[in-house]
Amino acid sequence: MIDLDPPGFHPPRPVAGDAGTRHTVVYGSYTVFSVFQPVFSVSHRRAIGYHASLRAHDEDERHVPSHEVFTQAARRGDLLELGRLAESLHLGNFSAFDSNDEWLFLSLHPAALMDTSYGDAMLAGLKALGLPPQRVVLEVPEQAGGETGRFAEIVDSLRKSGFLIALGGFGAKHSNIDRVWHLRPDIVTLDRVILAQASEHSHIERVLPGLVSLLHESGQLVLMGGLSTEREALIALECNVDFMQGAYFAGPSTKPVDPRIAASAMDALSAALRERVSARERLQAERLAPYVAALEQACARLVAGEMLEAATQPLLALPETARTFLLDAQGRQIGDNLVPLGRRISRRAKRFSPLLHSEGASWERRPYFTAAVRSPGHAHLTAPYLSINEAHLCVTASIAAQTAKGLQVLCVDINWEATGL
Structure with a gap:
């Protein structure tokens, strides 16, 4: 100075x-x-x-x-x-x-x-x-x-x-x-x-x-x-x-x-x-395409009368599938989450164990439900958001269809952090 x-x-x-x-x-x-x-x-x-x-x-x-x-x-x-x-x-x-x-x-x-x-x-x-x-x-x-x-x-x-x-x-x-x-x-x-x-x-x-x-x-x-x-x-x-x-x-x-x-x-x-934005969306579409295709196939099998567990097995076999679940026409979850067999439960998931079981939960305000029921038969993808199940980022793909039990919405949570998208 x-x-x-x-x-x-x-x-x-x-x-x-x-x-x-x-x-x-x-x-x-x-x-x-x-x-x-x-x-x-x-x-x-x-x-x-x-x-x-x-x-x-x-x-x-x-x-x-x-x-x-x-x-x-x-x-x-x-x-x-x-x-x-x-x-x-x-x-x-x-x-x-x-x-x-x-x-x-x-x-x-x-x-x-x-x-x-x-x-x-x-x-x-x-x-x-x-x-x-x-x-x-x-x-x-x-x-x-x-x-x-x-x-x-x-x-x-x-x-x-x-x-x-x-x-x-x-x-x-x-x-x-x-x-x-x-x-x-x-x-x-x-x-x-x-x-x-x-x-x-x-x-x-x-x-x-x-x-x-x-x-x-x-x-x-x-x-x-x-x-x-x-x-x-x-x-x-x-x-x-x-x-x-x-x-x-x-x-x-x-x-x-x-x-x-x-x-x-x-x-x-x-x-x-x-x-x-365009490049990011192209990359996201490429990485999520297998999950969307498997979701659509699972929905078709569900409409044909297959049980949820059997219909979603190919979807659950994909590497970053966290869970699948089914909702009724009011957004209430039918049964509990289906998770990949043999998938090791993470330490983070164990810490949030009270949130893992969701049978009867109401998801009627979630975008994946509202978007699906507005346009049945078409798969929808959410933006990344914090999943309440394990408190980590995920993307949810969903599709609504008429089944023997009425309108239902099939959903799959995809680990967002793991995909690196």
Whole structure:
């Protein structure tokens, strides 16, 4: 770290400056300036906002980490003054953008939010620049303000003044969905940690769409940032997030992104996702085809009058069949599960032994039942889901048919984790 405090030296206070058409802040030998990283909506095929951050250089135009400048300011007692100037810096440079109605995302320090004069000062600055507060998204750190009612009141007051509120870093450390419900942000930014874990672990990747769906149902738009590779961008897109940001699309810059380049990048990503989904569906169809064929044959034998055990023997002989079972027209299970003979019971299955026997159980709300009875004679496949029998992922194939005992639905659970699909 550079020491700016030689004996007898008193640096000048931070002051506003300019570098060509850009506003800057000069602090001692440092010049601090704004850069803006675009936030994209793939659906709109364009940038819908810009996230402001700081860069700094010294008198020799050498890059200096901005946090180093603020560390020095904190030591000298200039932090609040420098922070407010930096915020004005972002507003001034953003207003000079050749933009339409994009948002400006500002990351706020918790101390700034707890300052009762913060909102009024921000509104005054916006008024001087001719920017409405609806153009500004104030990003609150997820861990800021504890759970105090005062903090929530301040956030609500800023919202009522016209600002949009974003909750940043959701999913890191001690994140709690209750905090989303308490603060009611307009946008939730998922933490980069979630993305990194989803990129490495398929089970976490499978959970992400559900998390995004939960936030949507709670009334929040969802932003995923830190996207640096196509794989990460595809994970975000398939999770149905609303907005994306990261070096994969565009890094921080002093200029707005070219709309043509942005549209081309969004189109390329959408095309890559279509191919990814198509390839995955082809692979799944190939691997599940033997189970569907065996299910259809078992159903035909059942309709012809064979007993369930005999009709399903070829189906139970397939390597990843977990169980077969039969339902009546109301979704009630007829008899117990039929499992492959000689198949070793896993340690996990033993732990969930109270759930293994299902005679008389009602599955009328399960997709495999409802889909089958809507279209008798056609096999249906569920998406992977957590089986209640052994608490592990499975896919269920089902088919409904008229038998001598009325409409019945024959089902087979296929071990999803074992197939690696």
